[in-house]
Amino acid sequence: NAGVTQTPKFRILKIGQSMTLQCTQDMNHNYMYWYRQDPGMGLKLIYYSVGAGITDKGEVPNGYNVSRSTTEDFPLRLELAAPSQTSVYFCASSPGQGLSPLHFGNGTRLTVT
């Protein structure tokens, strides 16, 4: 059972470039989330989804876009990369809201120079 899989593991972007961070889960979870973690800090929620076709903004959505066309996939899009987006990005999923534990991927480390 793979759980939550994120690709790529590492990426270096130049300012202004675009990229998509991929996230796939095989647990048939309805809820999926994108967090970012800056060095020495906790995680901040970027976007989340409560099911296919439904997405909503989290705490720090500016500069990012998401889509949820299937239950399994929740890609995160960076359109015009900026140095402030240098961070580690974590995708997570859960079967339901509230009390259900989140299952996290191992992250994508992104550097924008």
Place this chain on the structure above:
Amino acid sequence: DAKTTQPNSMESNEEEPVHLPCNHSTISGTDYIHWYRQLPSQGPEYVIHGLTSNVNNRMASLAIAEDRKSSTLILHRATLRDAAVYYCILINAGGTSYGKLTFGQGTILTVHP
């Protein structure tokens, strides 16, 4: 949202018990107390959660104060693999948080051989 306060760091020796405190003086009646931990270069991992009563599972125990304004995560015998950042998080089961987690900086646990 109710906030939590944790010590920045704690140290323990291998095979000794560890008590990780968390203060949440503004907790509401429908807030559940969750603990996650994050090992180096990995995504956060669910540890345990509870509402009012103490809870035990294979990983740890959770002791909740009678007034619920504080809680303690107990690792009964610390191992080197328990060295991680531990996050105490409140989740409102009755709200519209959709499982969104608010991560603070957590407690860095160092385990000495």
